[in-house]
Amino acid sequence: MTSEMEKRLFTTEKFGGRALYKLHAATVFVGICMLLCYRATRVPAAGAGRAAWLGMLAAELWFSFYWVITQSVRWCPIRRHTFKDKLAARYGERLPCVDIFVCTADPQSEPPSLVMATVLSLLAYNYPPEKLSIYLSDDGGSILTFYAMWEATAFAKHWLPFCRRHNIEPRSPAAYFAQSNMHHDPSALQEWSFVKGLYEGMIERIDSVVKSSKVPEEIRVNHKGFSEWNIRITSKDHQPIVQILIDGKGNDAVDSEGNVLPTLVYVAREKRPQYHHNFKAGAMNALIRVSSVISNGPIILNVDCDMYSNSSDSIRDALCFFLDEEMGHKIAFVQYPQNFNNMTKNNIYSFSLNAINQVEMSGLDTWGGPMYIGTGCFHRRETLCGRRFTKDYKEDWGRGIKTKKHIDQTQEKAKLLATCTYEDNTQWGNEIGVKYGYPTEDVITGLAILCRGWQSVYRNPPRPAFIGVGPTTLAQTILQHKRWCEGNFSIFLSKYCPFLIGHGKTSLPHQMGSSIYGLWAPNSLPTLYYVVIPSLGLLKGIPLFPETMSPWITPFMYVPIVKNIYSAYEGVSSGDTLKGWWNGQRMWLVRRITSYLYGVIDTIIKLLGLSNMGFAVSPKVSGEDESKRYEEEIMEFGMSSPEYAIIASIALLNLVCLVGGLYQIMASGENMTLNGFFLQVLLCGLLVIINIPIYEAMFFRKDTGRIPFSVTQASVGFVLLALFLCRVKTRWNKALSRRRYKYSAAVSSTGENEKSLNAGTKPGYICVWRKKR
Numbered sequence: 156m157t158s159e160m161e162k163r164l165f166t167t168e169k170f171g172g173r174a175l176y177k178l179h180a181a182t183v184f185v186g187i188c189m190l191l192c193y194r195a196t197r198v199p200a201a202g203a204g205r206a207a208w209l210g211m212l213a214a215e216l217w218f219s220f221y222w223v224i225t226q227s228v229r230w231c232p233i234r235r236h237t238f239k240d241k242l243a244a245r246y247g248e249r250l251p252c253v254d255i256f257v258c259t260a261d262p263q264s265e266p267p268s269l270v271m272a273t274v275l276s277l278l279a280y281n282y283p284p285e286k287l288s289i290y291l292s293d294d295g296g297s298i299l300t301f302y303a304m305w306e307a308t309a310f311a312k313h314w315l316p317f318c319r320r321h322n323i324e325p326r327s328p329a330a331y332f333a334q335s336n337m338h339h340d341p342s343a344l345q346e347w348s349f350v351k352g353l354y355e356g357m358i359e360r361i362d363s364v365v366k367s368s369k370v371p372e373e374i375r376v377n378h379k380g381f382s383e384w385n386i387r388i389t390s391k392d393h394q395p396i397v398q399i400l401i402d403g404k405g406n407d408a409v410d411s412e413g414n415v416l417p418t419l420v421y422v423a424r425e426k427r428p429q430y431h432h433n434f435k436a437g438a439m440n441a442l443i444r445v446s447s448v449i450s451n452g453p454i455i456l457n458v459d460c461d462m463y464s465n466s467s468d469s470i471r472d473a474l475c476f477f478l479d480e481e482m483g484h485k486i487a488f489v490q491y492p493q494n495f496n497n498m499t500k501n502n503i504y505s506f507s508l509n510a511i512n513q514v515e516m517s518g519l520d521t522w523g524g525p526m527y528i529g530t531g532c533f534h535r536r537e538t539l540c541g542r543r544f545t546k547d548y549k550e551d552w553g554r555g556i557k558t559k560k561h562i563d564q565t566q567e568k569a570k571l572l573a574t575c576t577y578e579d580n581t582q583w584g585n586e587i588g589v590k591y592g593y594p595t596e597d598v599i600t601g602l603a604i605l606c607r608g609w610q611s612v613y614r615n616p617p618r619p620a621f622i623g624v625g626p627t628t629l630a631q632t633i634l635q636h637k638r639w640c641e642g643n644f645s646i647f648l649s650k651y652c653p654f655l656i657g658h659g660k661t662s663l664p665h666q667m668g669s670s671i672y673g674l675w676a677p678n679s680l681p682t683l684y685y686v687v688i689p690s691l692g693l694l695k696g697i698p699l700f701p702e703t704m705s706p707w708i709t710p711f712m713y714v715p716i717v718k719n720i721y722s723a724y725e726g727v728s729s730g731d732t733l734k735g736w737w738n739g740q741r742m743w744l745v746r747r748i749t750s751y752l753y754g755v756i757d758t759i760i761k762l763l764g765l766s767n768m769g770f771a772v773s774p775k776v777s778g779e780d781e782s783k784r785y786e787e788e789i790m791e792f793g794m795s796s797p798e799y800a801i802i803a804s805i806a807l808l809n810l811v812c813l814v815g816g817l818y819q820i821m822a823s824g825e826n827m828t829l830n831g832f833f834l835q836v837l838l839c840g841l842l843v844i845i846n847i848p849i850y851e852a853m854f855f856r857k858d859t860g861r862i863p864f865s866v867t868q869a870s871v872g873f874v875l876l877a878l879f880l881c882r883v884k885t886r887w888n889k890a891l892s893r894r895r896y897k898y899s900a901a902v903s904s905t906g907e908n909e910k911s912l913n914a915g916t917k918p919g920y921i922c923v924w925r926k927k928r
């Protein structure tokens with residue numbers, strides 16, 4: 156037994172505190188059942204807020220269902236630890252070839268200097284250089300990016316030996332120089348300054364070339380690769396370009412100390428307007444093929460262009476899983492979390508993904524493996540290419556092209572694999588490679604791999620393996636989440652729905668866990684309902700919750716309070732501040748009423764075949780003013796957009812309802828009235844408090860990031876309209892209920908009966924309130 160243990164290259168550890176968690180979940184579950192039972196058995200008579208009541212029931216049913224779904228990943232999450240020393244002892248440098256794919260799409264929103272920092276960090280991995288190949292896919296087909304890469308090639312010859320000699324971390328020069336002060340010994344200081352100077356010089360040249368959008372003629376003569384770009388080339392219309400900038404197998408590819416360099420390849424697959432290019436998925440598939448004739452490593456690491464390597468041992472770390480004797484042969488991919496380096500303390504847009512990274516992915520790992528999230532993921536080449544799991548399959552870890560070949564011939568061969576027509580009548584994008592047709596190509600590809608019998612592993616090391624750039628404005632966050640939720644929702648509605656495709660192949664908790672993100676989008680509707688109707692009910696005197704004296708108030712208090720305490724605990728223990736968690740709640744609301752709502756609408760439009768899929772690239776840079784406000788944690792609006800109008804309208808509506816409702820309660824002068832509306836006041840009040848930054852942006856701020864006046868105007872219009880519609884409806888209801896009195900003697904018309912307040916089952920109540928006013 157112990158000798159078995161000693162062999163393992165990794166261990167698995169369960170999260171602590173699960174008994175307590177399960178106990179808490181059981182009580183919440185009981186609370187939910189009671190709450191639903193109350194809702195279902197107290198439906199008021201028609202006209203007395205029955206529709207509103209039934210809506211509440213539907214929303215609560217949905218929230219309960221969703222809560223159950225999210226329990227799967229919280230039930231028993233696990234952590235993985237690796238033993239890199241054992242790997243070294245067993246394999247030494249006899250390690251497999253590794254190909255790294257970096258995707259970039261647009262030199263404007265993804266500045267080449269940022270992309271190069273990522274590329275350099277990958278080149279500098281602590282890994283045998285002759286076994287390492289880095290491919291940059293440039294969907295922008297831009298000479299500016301190619302130029303930047305040419306510059307990075309020259310800089311790498313100094314950067315790599317510097318990293319190795321001083322064993323520095325992180326190995327992205329941008330990140331390293333941003334954090335390192337000159338705390339070296341004097342002898343190293345000189346070298347440090349020299350390399351820093353080289354780096355800054357390079358960045359300056361790259362940025363100025365990008366700014367002018369033109370590579371000077373005297374530079375273009377330095378590399379024949381530049382001749383690929385003539386005046387007719389645009390990002391959407393060009394021939395395939397494959398340029399091997401460093402041929403790791405060539406004798407001339409050495410750094411300033413004579414050591415071999417990793418292979419470095421620039422790829423811009425062919426683009427023609429009449430051919431659909433399938434966004435990042437298309438780029439990945441082109442890279443899979445191009446790399447197969449250049450290096451053909453059995454392991455493929457995929458990162459986004461902003462995700463630099465933050466830890467030079469990550470490849471070895473991931474290999475501890477693939478090369479493990481007991482489990483290794485079952486593992487298709489090893490996923491690392493997405494971390495960000497541009498987060499502010501309290502995480503104003505809540506993009507840290509902390510709960511997902513720390514809890515949910517670990518929870519999925521228990522049940523068969525995390526999803527593939529598009530970046531920071533090590534794949535087995537064979538599984539990415541569609542291989543099914545079989546017990547007898549043995550990986551050829553020695554595979555890969557290691558001998559020197561004629562570089563021009565290789566490039567020509569590779570270009571043929573990157574044409575628009577290559578995939579015609581093939582299974583690429585379907586059974587082979589990354590899947591097409593969904594804005595979250597990563598999630599669906601990972602799911603398909605797991606359904607072919609493989610497992611995946613989630614690894615979240617103490618020192619983050621990859622760090623990227625998160626959105627720094629509200630608009631960027633909304634856009635990103637719209638793509639994500641739309642992608643995942645359309646997967647959920649397709650034949651790839653985890654419950655369908657996973658049936659009999661993955662466990663039920665895994666299917667539940669992988670549906671969490673697919674069900675983000677539909678959360679929008681019940682959420683919208685919950686932040687509008689109870690508040691309007693407060694204003695209009697329609698009670699929708701049990702009153703304070705009723706025992707039924709217990710589950711209505713218990714469930715949200717305990718859920719939120721747990722969520723705050725989870726946030727804080729995952730690295731958020733308490734304020735960060737609170738900001739997260741605001742963003743949760745904002746995303747649900749904007750991104751997710753749009754996600755639902757767009758998915759439906761797409762299902763009807765009325766529009767095509769898109770992939771809006773997240774900008775990795777922002778303006779100076781914007782950045783400043785971001786650092787000060789002030790929400791950024793700026794331009795006018797329908798999303799902001801929704802946010803502002805909801806905020807304003809709740810303010811009006813709270814003020815109006817409280818006024819009427821006070822005017823009524825009866826405690827009972829407050830009793831009946833206590834939870835509505837609480838809910839509406841919380842919504843107002845959470846929306847404080849929105850009111851500030853509407854009415855008080857003067858900077859350019861405030862909510863534009865036109866949006867404020869529109870939201871005032873919407874709120875007035877909502878109130879007007881309500882009024883019409885109340886009048887109508889009143890008329891209706893008055894008529895009903897005649898038939899129903901049992902109805903209390905005074906409203907003084909305590910029961911009549913309870914749950915708004917008595918139509919007389921509305922009238923009473925109006926009278927008193």
Ligand SMILES: O=c1ccn([C@@H]2O[C@H](COP(=O)(O)OP(=O)(O)O[C@H]3O[C@H](CO)[C@@H](O)[C@H](O)[C@H]3O)[C@@H](O)[C@H]2O)c(=O)[nH]1
Nearest residue numbers: 258259260294434435438459460528529530594595772773
């Ligand atoms: O036509 C395209 C569009 C995008 N990209 C690249 O795809 C990556 C991800 O795009 P980004 O705009 O940064 O999106 P994010 O929302 O940050 O990306 C997350 O979500 C995507 C799916 O929606 C995944 O593809 C990503 O890997 C994952 O990090 C970037 O490197 C882009 O350059 C392309 O190569 N071609």
Ligand SMILES: [Mn+2]
Nearest residue numbers: 459461624773
């Ligand atoms: Mn990104």
